[in-house]
Amino acid sequence: MASSDIVQYKTPARKAVDILVGVFLTIYLIWTLLTFVMMFVSSFKDLLEAFKLPEIGDWLGVTLFFDFTPTFRHYENLFLDKNFGKYMMNSIISAGGSALISVVLGSMCAYALSRTEFRGKKDLLFWIISTRMAPVVAVMVPLYAIFRNFELVGTLPGLILAYTTFNLPFAIWILKGFFDNVPYSIEEAQMCDGANRFEAFVSILPLVAPGIGAFLILCVLFGWNDFLFASIIGSGGAKTLPVATVELVQPQNIQWGKIMAAGVVTTVPMMFLGLLVRRYLVTGLTMGAVRE
Amino acid sequence: MQTTLTNGIADGQLTNAAKLANVSEDQFRMSNGVRVIDYQPTSRHAAPSNRYYLWLILPAVIVLACITLYPFFWLIWMSFHKVDVLKGDVWNNFANWRRLLGDRSFGNGWLLLLKYSAMCMLMEVGLGVLLAVILNRSKYEKVLVTLFLMPMMMAPVVAGLVWYYLYNSTFGWYHWLMQSAGILGEKSILGDTGTAMWGIVLVDVWQWTPLIILITLAGMKRVPRDQLEASMVDGAGEWRNFFQITLPNLYPFLLIAILLRFMDNFRFIDAILVLTGGGPANSTKILPTYLFDVSFQFFKLGRGAAIALTLLFVTIILGLILVKVFESPAGKVNQEGS
Known part of the structure; x- marks a missing residue:
């Protein structure tokens, strides 16, 4: 705000504000990370250790939280007894498959939409974006009925198609914004040099490749993190990680350590992917309305 | 701060683009402008056929129609029938x-959805803008933002x-x-009708x-610097600058943020399902949660379809507003400068 080349003298009031700001940032940082720390640490705790809690009001008792012997039992148990390897594969295939289909079909469609004008184009675009915004619960009622008729319930192809309902419109809409920013004259120049239409299209791909890659990853993230579709459409044969995690919750004898470990397994890959596409996050999460 | 990503194309890519077009980068910038919206083919003979x-x-459109349009019409059909898997649907x-009219959970669901959204939005926008203002002037912006955005990656x-x-x-x-902080008394936060919403x-x-x-941070980078500097020269303080220049410039961004969050509250009930499942005593049964119960707990698919259609209707209206904001001059002007 204030130009940095103006020398500013710090008045006491200013210093007080700075300290307040620092405290506020620290508190917010703790509040953001605390849930992660709790999840990670609890996943290494034995059942009894997970239940230990200091007396109410005993602030020094916080140390009790770190008073445990770490165990990898829960992780072993998940992958050896609870079949989490398979659920992870299901997650990867369904989220990855849907992302791939969406981005391939989506980039073709987006490219064409960006290069042509025709009557009703606006309506078409609005229809596309509105399918993305439709509440999952609302769409699922008929989708479940239809998928049952085609025997797609509980199968990976069914789940891939279900994820495509929100990934494909996302890909089209956001990639159109990308192609809009690539000048047509590049293709024109290529075609003047004798390239055919398809080669001209391929020639601009390097320009949009980083974006396409980033949005592919975002599509994976949306699919991976989905719970509603996976729990209804994928129930049975195509159980994904979030569903398997929730199924660990049983009315009696809740295995918190195991659940937290499952949470870690579900979350960590997405944290890495998210950081990988950090630059494109705002664009992706606002449907291209805001660019960083 | 100059952003490296100019309207979706990084600078390096622009150089590539210039190379491909066989002109110098400056020429390329000049002849094309940096942002080309709705670019129309200029030369007719080079334009591929429709x-x-x-x-x-x-x-893409066929696939999308199969998995969204077809279910949509099916939804309308279901809402007029008693859906029975074994005997077939009956008009x-x-x-x-008619049942919706007298359904108190339905009306209540809408009210709770509004209440829930309002509470979320007030806190998120308040906190979010405050933090963005602080981060925008902080040395550690990059690191802190990266840490702060971690929760979004979690399913x-x-x-x-x-939680x-x-x-x-x-x-x-x-x-x-x-x-320990004395906030809650003896109650458990999710077990009490008064606090479960919180x-x-x-x-x-x-x-x-x-x-x-x-x-908000992306929006703040778009606030025209010359305006800020001019008003500082005129003697405006930082507060005045913030409220009279920065904030008005942020409105389109905040509107987009609020609309998106509002629609996400319609879309995502995952967390609520595992936290309270709508309880206790329906105090957190916001409409999508109620819809989930009607359709997939009681399997009243016909009634669920009717509820789903009301939800879809409101979403489409919100979507129309959102697209209008996308296209509004204010929204575009703010995207242009960087």
Whole structure:
């Protein structure tokens, strides 16, 4: 705000504000990370250790939280007894498959939409974006009925198609914004040099490749993190990680350590992917309305 | 700060683009402008035929129609029938729709959805803008933003589960924390009709405030510097600058943020399902949760379809507003400068 080349003298009031700001940032940082720390640490705790809690009001008792012997039992148990390897594969295939289909079909469609004008184009675009915004619960009622008729319930192809309902419109809409920013004259120049239409299209791909890659990853993230579709459409044969995690919750004898470990397994890959596409996050999460 | 990403094309890519077009980068910038919106082919003989484009558009549109338009019409059909898997659907004379009129859970669901959204939005926008203002002037902006946005990567249902564990009244650390701070008394936050709503709002605030931070930060980079400097020369203080220049420039961004979050509250009930499932005593049964119960707990698919259509209707209206904001001059002007 204030130009940095103006020398500013710090008045006491200013210093007080700075300290307040620092405290506020620290508190917010703790509040953001605390849930992660709790999840990670609890996943290494034995059942009894997970239940230990200091007396109410005993602030020094916080140390009790770190008073445990770490165990990898829960992780072993998940992958050896609870079949989490398979659920992870299901997650990867369904989220990855849907992302791939969406981005391939989506980039073709987006490219064409960006290069042509025709009557009703606006309506078409609005229809596309509105399918993305439709509440999952609302769409699922008929989708479940239809998928049952085609025997797609509980199968990976069914789940891939279900994820495509929100990934494909996302890909089209956001990639159109990308192609809009690539000048047509590049293709024109290529075609003047004798390239055919398809080669001209391929020639601009390097320009949009980083974006396409980033949005592919975002599509994976949306699919991976989905719970509603996976729990209804994928129930049975195509159980994904979030569903398997929730199924660990049983009315009696809740295995918190195991659940937290499952949470870690579900979350960590997405944290890495998210950081990988950090630059494109705002664009992706606002449907291209805001660019960083 | 100059952003490296100019309207979606990084600078390096622009150089590539210039190379491909066989002109110098400056020429390229000049002749094309940096942002080309709705670019129309300029030379007719080079423009591929429409049929070529049609073939590119069709596959996606057909797939999308099959998985969204077809279900949509099916939804309308279902809402007028008593859906029975074994005996087939029977026309039931608007019974599904008439039942909605007297359905208190339905009206209540809408009210709770509005209340829930309002609470989330107030806290998220308040916190988000405050943090964005602070971060915008902070040396550690990059690191802090990266740390802050972590919750967004977590599957909402996992976030719900972890918070459920931490809220637990016998061994949950957040419960202990709140009791030690004297906030809650003896109650458990999710078990009491008065506080359960706060319980689910907090999770949403935890997970989605970062989005508001990101959007606001992106908006703040677009605030014209010359305006700020001019008003400083005229003697305006930082507060005045913020309220009279920065904030008005942020409005389109905040509007987009609020609309998106509002629609997400319609879309995602994952966390609520595991946190409270709509309880206790329906105090958190916001409409999508109610819809989930009607359709997939009681299997009243016809009635569920009618509820789903009301939800879709409102979403489409919100979507129309959102697209208008996307296209509004204010929204565009703010995207242009960088």
